[in-house]
Amino acid sequence: MSFLDLAKERYSCRKFSNKQVEQEKIDKIIEAAMAAPTAANLQPFKIWLLNRKDLIDKMSKATPFTFSVSTMLVIGANKSRAYNRNFDGKNFAEIDASIVATHVMMEIQDLGLATTWIGHFDPVMLNSEFPEMEKYEVVAIFPIGYAADDAKISELHYNTRSKEELFTIL
Numbered sequence: 300m301s302f303l304d305l306a307k308e309r310y311s312c313r314k315f316s317n318k319q320v321e322q323e324k325i326d327k328i329i330e331a332a333m334a335a336p337t338a339a340n341l342q343p344f345k346i347w348l349l350n351r352k353d354l355i356d357k358m359s360k361a362t363p364f365t366f367s368v369s370t371m372l373v374i375g376a377n378k379s380r381a382y383n384r385n386f387d388g389k390n391f392a393e394i395d396a397s398i399v400a401t402h403v404m405m406e407i408q409d410l411g412l413a414t415t416w417i418g419h420f421d422p423v424m425l426n427s428e429f430p431e432m433e434k435y436e437v438v439a440i441f442p443i444g445y446a447a448d449d450a451k452i453s454e455l456h457y458n459t460r461s462k463e464e465l466f467t468i469l
């Protein structure tokens with residue numbers, strides 16, 4: 300499948316079956332994450348795997364969007380390891396970690412799995428439940444699994460602004 304077809308096929312899945320995610324697929328997702336480009340190749344990110352019920356229960360205190368899955372990945376940006384632009388000091392950690400998260404999201408899709416990028420979480424609660432994340436800016440939480448047979452594509456998926464609005468030839 301072409302990348303464009305894969306990108307168009309992807310949607311945010313919010314209902315999952317009980318089928319477990321195989322370890323080989325987790326390994327591939329991490330491989331895709333590690334292939335992501337980062338500014339000055341500094342790789343200022345960390346990925347955490349949550350694959351036990353007690354960890355998912357802890358995560359459900361920080362976000363309502365766990366969808367009862369058994370596998371989640373969290374992507375954190377590490378500002379202290381990232382490139383700072385000389386001109387204005389802009390720190391690239393969150394940009395880098397978001398590219399990594401995009402690789403993760405698309406690899407999940409390519410493997411026949413499903414996910415939704417979760418940004419709606421309480422960072423204070425997250426850090427208190429997972430102190431290892433405290434030194435990072437979490438940019439994405441991914442509940443991962445196989446889409447339920449009756450998983451639906453949300454209306455938001457089709458809410459596309461026009462090409463004229465989004466793209467300009469200068």
Ligand SMILES: Cc1cc2nc3c(=O)[nH]c(=O)nc-3n(C[C@H](O)[C@H](O)[C@H](O)COP(=O)(O)O)c2cc1C
Binds near residue numbers: 311
């Ligand atoms: C940075 C980011 C944060 C998001 N946070 C959430 C979230 O917390 N909960 C949720 O249900 N969906 C979340 N989404 C999914 C978006 O709502 C979804 O991608 C958008 O509506 C387009 O739909 P589609 O992914 O089905 O194409 C997030 C997506 C992105 C890119």
